[in-house]
Amino acid sequence: MNARNHYSSDSGAPAALRVRALRKNYGELQAVDGVSFEVGPGEIVGLLGPNGAGKTTIINTVLAVLAPSSGSIRIGNVDVARQRSLALARTNFAAVYASLPGNLTVAQNLRFFGLIYGVRSLSRRIEELLSQFTLQALRDTKCGVLSSGELTRVALAKALLNRPRLLLLDEPTASLDPAAARDTRAAIRALARDTGCGVLWTSHNMYEVEEVCDRVLFLSHGRILLAGDPRALPAAHGARNLEELFIQLAREPLAHPAEQLA
C-alpha cells in the first residue's frame, strides 16, 4: 500500500467509517487502488473525482454489494466483510441510480424499508420523516409518478429511517431545484452536527461541496490524489476555486499521487 494514499480525520473519536488499503480489480482493470481513509463521527467528507474515478465502486464496497479484491472496511467497530448485516443496520444511503420501487406509495416504501432496517416505533418515525421532507401530501402517491425532486426527497427520507451512524450520499441533490437543494444540504449538515452521523458525499457540484463538506478526497484512476479542507485546498494548489482545482486534477492526473501531496 502507498502510505501517502491514506487519509484520516483529525478527530480522536472512533471513526464512522474506516477504509483500509481497499482494492478492487476487474481483471486487468484496477478500479480502486489501495485507498485508505476515514470518516469521523459528525464529519461530512466529500468524495470527488471525474467519472470512472472509482467513487461509486468505493460506495458499493462499503454497502457490501461489491466485494473488494483486498482491504478492509469498518463501519464503527464492525467489519463489513465479517458482520455485513450488523454493519449495514447502522448505515444507509441515497443515490440517484437507486430509486425506490415505483409501484409502492411513499408511505409503503418507508414502511417496507423501515421493517427491513428493524426501525423501532416505525409509524412515528415515518411521520417525522414525512414532515421533515414535506412529503405528507404525497404519502399515498406511488413513487413511480413522482418528479425527480420528490423522488430524491423520498430517497433521503428512506436513508434517514434507521438514524444511521454512517450515511452515503451519491449526488443527493442532483435532481433538486436550488431551494430544495439548499434545504437538503442544511438538513444533512444538521443531521451530522446533531446526531454525530458521519457522511460520505459525492457530488459534481463544487459550490455545494465547498459549502457542505468538512473535508474532501480527490480521486483519480482509483487513487486519492488530494485531501483536505475544500475551502483551503484551491489556494494551496494555485487554483482560484474548487471547481478549477477539480478540472486541473481531472485533466492532468499526476503520475504519482505522492508528488501532489508534497
Place this chain on the structure above:
Amino acid sequence: MRLKPVAAILLRQWYLLRGSPVRALPMFAWVGIDIVLWGFISRFLNSVTAAGINFTAVFLGAVLLWDLCGRVMQGLTTAFLEDVWSRNFLNLFASPLRIPEYVTGLVIASIATSMIGLAVMLVLAVPVFGLSFLALGAHLALFLLVLYGFGVSLGIVASAMVLRFGPASEWLVWPIPALLSPFCAVFYPLTVLPGWMQSVAYLLPPSYVFEGMRALLEGRPFALLPALCALTLTALEIALAGYCFVRVYRRAVRTGLLARYSAETVS
C-alpha cells in the same frame, strides 16, 4: 433469522396485490381454465371407457396437484422478479436484509398465493366435476408437502438463474414445470417411460407423489420407502437450491453484477 425483514417482504407482496388487483388474476384464472378443460376431458373419458378407471380422480387430481407445484414455483419467481422489474436490488441488498430472510419471505409469499389458487381449484373441481381426494386419506398431506417443497426448490433455482443470467432469462424459467412434467409421470405410470427417463424420474420427488396417488386410487398401498424417498429428495433439493442461490449471489457481489443489475445493464 429476524421476523421483521421477512414480514417486510410479505408486506411488500400484499401492497402490490392491494395496489393492483389485476395481479391477483393469474392466481386463479389459469388454474380455473385447466380445471374446466381437464374436468370435461375426464368426464368424456369416463363416459367412453369401461368402468373401473376413474379418470376424474386420475387426470383431474393429477392436474390439480401438478398445477399447485407449478404455482408455488411461479409465485416465488414472480415475487423475486418484482425486485428485478422495479430495479430494487441495490436498495434491498445494501440493507441489513440477510439472504435466508429474503428467500424465506419469498417462499411464504408464494405459498400464500398458491393456497388461494388451490382453494379456487377445489371450489371448481369438487362440486362441479365430483373430484374427491378421500381415497388419498392422510397421504394427501404428504403429497402436498412434497409438491410444495419441490415447487419451492424450483422457484429458488429459477430466481438464481435470473440473478445469474439477467432479466432476459425469465423466459427460460417459465417453461421449467412443462419440461419436467414428462419425467414426473403426472398422467401415466413410470413403467411406460424408457429406462433413462425413469432414472431421471427417480430423482424428482413428484414422480413418487403421482405413482403413490395412482396406487391409492387403484386400491393398492403407498409404501413407506417411496414416501421417505420423496421427503428426503425434497429436503435435499431445497437445500441444493438454497446453496445454488447463495453461490450465485456471492458471485454477483464479487463480479459487481449485483451493483449494476438492471434490465438495461444485463444482457
